[in-house]
Amino acid sequence: MAQIVIKNLKKQFGDFTAVQESSFTIEDGEFFMLLGPSGCGKTTTLRMIAGLERPTSGEILLDGEEISQRPPSERDIAFVFQMFALYPHMNVRKNISYPLASQGMPRAQIKNKVAEVAKILGIEDILDRPVGGLSGGDRQRVALGRAIVREPKAFMMDEPLGALDAEFREHMAEELRALHDRMGATTVYVTHDQLEAMQMGDKIVVMNNAVVEQFGTPQEIYDKPATMFVADFIGSPSMNFMKFHGKVAGGESAVDMHGSRFSVPVAREPFEGDLAFGVRPEHIQISDAAAYRAEVLATEYLGTTQIVTLNTAGGEVKARVSAQQVARAGETVGLEFDPKSVTLFDRQTGRALKSELNEGVLHG
Amino acid sequence: MSSFSVNEPSKRTKWFAGTLVIGYALITMIPLVWIAITGFKSPADAIAYPPKYIIGSDSKAGFQPTLEGYVNLFTTRTRQTQEFLDANPPENWADEIVRQYDMVIVGPSKFGERFLNSVIIGFGSTFLSVFLGTLAAYAFSRFKIPLADDLLFFILSTRMMPPIAVAIPIFLMYRQLGLSDTHLGMILLYTGVNISLAVWLLKSFIDGIPTEYEEAALIDGYTRFQAFYKVVLPQAATGIASTAIFCLIFAWNEYAFAVLLTTANAQTAPPFIPTIIGVGGLDWPAIAAGVTIFLLPVMIFTILLRKHLLRGITFGAVRK
Numbered sequence: 001m002a003q004i005v006i007k008n009l010k011k012q013f014g015d016f017t018a019v020q021e022s023s024f025t026i027e028d029g030e031f032f033m034l035l036g037p038s039g040c041g042k043t044t045t046l047r048m049i050a051g052l053e054r055p056t057s058g059e060i061l062l063d064g065e066e067i068s069q070r071p072p073s074e075r076d077i078a079f080v081f082q083m084f085a086l087y088p089h090m091n092v093r094k095n096i097s098y099p100l101a102s103q104g105m106p107r108a109q110i111k112n113k114v115a116e117v118a119k120i121l122g123i124e125d126i127l128d129r130p131v132g133g134l135s136g137g138d139r140q141r142v143a144l145g146r147a148i149v150r151e152p153k154a155f156m157m158d159e160p161l162g163a164l165d166a167e168f169r170e171h172m173a174e175e176l177r178a179l180h181d182r183m184g185a186t187t188v189y190v191t192h193d194q195l196e197a198m199q200m201g202d203k204i205v206v207m208n209n210a211v212v213e214q215f216g217t218p219q220e221i222y223d224k225p226a227t228m229f230v231a232d233f234i235g236s237p238s239m240n241f242m243k244f245h246g247k248v249a250g251g252e253s254a255v256d257m258h259g260s261r262f263s264v265p266v267a268r269e270p271f272e273g274d275l276a277f278g279v280r281p282e283h284i285q286i287s288d289a290a291a292y293r294a295e296v297l298a299t300e301y302l303g304t305t306q307i308v309t310l311n312t313a314g315g316e317v318k319a320r321v322s323a324q325q326v327a328r329a330g331e332t333v334g335l336e337f338d339p340k341s342v343t344l345f346d347r348q349t350g351r352a353l354k355s356e357l358n359e360g361v362l363h364g
Numbered sequence: 365m366s367s368f369s370v371n372e373p374s375k376r377t378k379w380f381a382g383t384l385v386i387g388y389a390l391i392t393m394i395p396l397v398w399i400a401i402t403g404f405k406s407p408a409d410a411i412a413y414p415p416k417y418i419i420g421s422d423s424k425a426g427f428q429p430t431l432e433g434y435v436n437l438f439t440t441r442t443r444q445t446q447e448f449l450d451a452n453p454p455e456n457w458a459d460e461i462v463r464q465y466d467m468v469i470v471g472p473s474k475f476g477e478r479f480l481n482s483v484i485i486g487f488g489s490t491f492l493s494v495f496l497g498t499l500a501a502y503a504f505s506r507f508k509i510p511l512a513d514d515l516l517f518f519i520l521s522t523r524m525m526p527p528i529a530v531a532i533p534i535f536l537m538y539r540q541l542g543l544s545d546t547h548l549g550m551i552l553l554y555t556g557v558n559i560s561l562a563v564w565l566l567k568s569f570i571d572g573i574p575t576e577y578e579e580a581a582l583i584d585g586y587t588r589f590q591a592f593y594k595v596v597l598p599q600a601a602t603g604i605a606s607t608a609i610f611c612l613i614f615a616w617n618e619y620a621f622a623v624l625l626t627t628a629n630a631q632t633a634p635p636f637i638p639t640i641i642g643v644g645g646l647d648w649p650a651i652a653a654g655v656t657i658f659l660l661p662v663m664i665f666t667i668l669l670r671k672h673l674l675r676g677i678t679f680g681a682v683r684k
Binding site for chain 1: 579
């Protein structure tokens with residue numbers, strides 16, 4: 001089990017930069033998510049850690065040892081592929097025992113190890129079946145078995161649930177997290193699904209366009225986004241951005257937007273210019289008494305809650321309110337925002353302004 | 365209720381397709397069957413008109429099968445005086461057959477040797493083409509090679525003219541190098557012709573094998589070569605088998621170069637078979653026997669690999 005430190009890691013394919021100098025630390029035993037839209041460089045980062053791509057520059061430290069130029073076989077890292085990549089010409093047992101055979105482990109010992117892993121994963125009854133006819137879930141378990149059987153220092157998983165249907169994903173995600181908690185192995189997991197990342201991860205790195213946008217716990221990423229991209233990417237519906245031109249002074253705890261004054265977390269830096277008032281849908285209340293008016297455009301009923309789409313002076317916003325609340329399209333209502341959870345963004349750069357809220361979270 | 369299915373052809377379609385295929389098979393098989401039958405005829409029956417084609421029948425179209433053609437194919441014989449024949453009774457059944465023409469067997473013919481040459485050169489060049497082709501195709505498929513597309517085109521361009529067009533330069537080159545009429549020379553020549561086919565066929569097969577399999581093997585602690593050998597090769601077996609069949613068929617049947625470049629030592633069966641001339645006319649049964657035996661290895665090889673061949677011919681179209 002191991003700590004992985006990524007230092008200024010960079011990867012270029014010709015003129016194309018797949019990963020811009022990135023740095024983050026994966027602590028021992030962490031379930032670590034690499035999250036981002038497709039093409040953001042998350043898979044390339046994972047493959048560099050595993051040794052399937054050679055970094056252009058930068059360091060990868062595994063338990064303090066620099067490994068970035070070593071072949072994958074000398075890194076003691078296991079990899080679970082999106083399409084599982086089970087060896088099609090071998091049965092389940094051979095697939096799982098294959099990494100052990102490469103180490104020259106005696107046969108009797110291999111047999112015991114495979115039996116042990118099969119028991120953990122509940123696949124004892126399919127050990128002698130060919131992998132061709134297995135269901136998606138069983139393939140997934142065999143792929144996991146092949147990864148855990150040799151007790152590597154760390155696991156790399158490249159969207160391992162991506163090939164499963166929605167219903168089964170949920171179940172497998174739970175199984176995977178339970179397995180991780182049981183083994184306590186450092187795991188790096190690539191996904192483009194923000195829900196999966198929030199649900200399973202201890203920590204999340206959000207990447208976009210080859211750049212690490214933010215790195216932190218799911219709560220930090222959700223409540224204290226460092227950039228507009230992160231705020232937009234995480235959460236469904238995503239964070240609302242009300243556009244306005246204004247200024248904040250350092251130490252001030254309120255901001256003027258479209259003629260109304262709103263309380264915000266105490267600002268830690270002064271700023272004047274194009275701003276975005278970022279607020280999550282669940283931090284908006286509809287109240288007739290409120291001074292900030294908006295027109296209801298549509299409502300979506302979701303059972304216990306509903307999503308109300310409103311037109312404000314700063315653009316369209318979505319509010320998640322109780323299903324009991326009465327809101328009809330065409331009505332004009334008042335809006336209140338939870339002052340503790342507001343983030344102000346510089347619209348030019350997309351960066352969150354430093355405030356009481358996100359102090360200590362932002363970096364760079 | 366009439367049922368309609370997209371994947372299941374109707375009964376009428378099946379019947380029609382079946383008739384078509386069987387009819388086509390019969391037409392293409394007639395020459396082969398004729399040659400096989402002729403091998404068991406006597407020289408007189410072989411050129412009889414109207415032709416005789418019913419084995420063992422007494423009717424006008426019938427003939428009595430004999431191994432004369434095969435005996436003539438594998439032996440050399442001389443005519444002997446009656447006194448000699450009387451003094452030396454036939455030693456075996458083959459001897460007995462040639463006695464009816466007042467002849468005795470004096471030794472084996474060259475056919476066995478020529479056939480063995482065909483086997484050595486055909487299978488040798490097939491092995492070499494497939495071996496080199498697989499390695500080259502793997503490299504083209506998996507690694508970034510400078511000018512890869514140009515190299516592949518160059519390899520293909522060697523097929524753009526009939527190989528025989530360069531026969532004279534090759535003939536001169538081989539004479540200088542001492543490769544004329546050698547097994548090695550013929551193996552190299554057929555390998556050179558087949559390698560472009562092998563590289564292109566195998567590249568498309570290997571392209572179809574996901575790289576994740578090798579990456580999984582690399583992660584599992586194997587070297588690049590082990591990953592190639594233990595994971596890629598078994599996956600490419602289908603492609604390798606069908607490529608091998610195509611290469612073998614070319615090398616086995618090649619006639620023009622064999623005539624030009626071989627005379628004695630390394631002569632293959634195709635240029636030899638037409639030279640089997642009997643006494644007082646062409647010995648058709650012996651020639652037919654030679655052709656029949658010559659057809660067998662490719663037939664057996666193809667039948668052994670046929671389950672791979674079907675998927676091989678539709679390569680690229682079907683992916684697992």
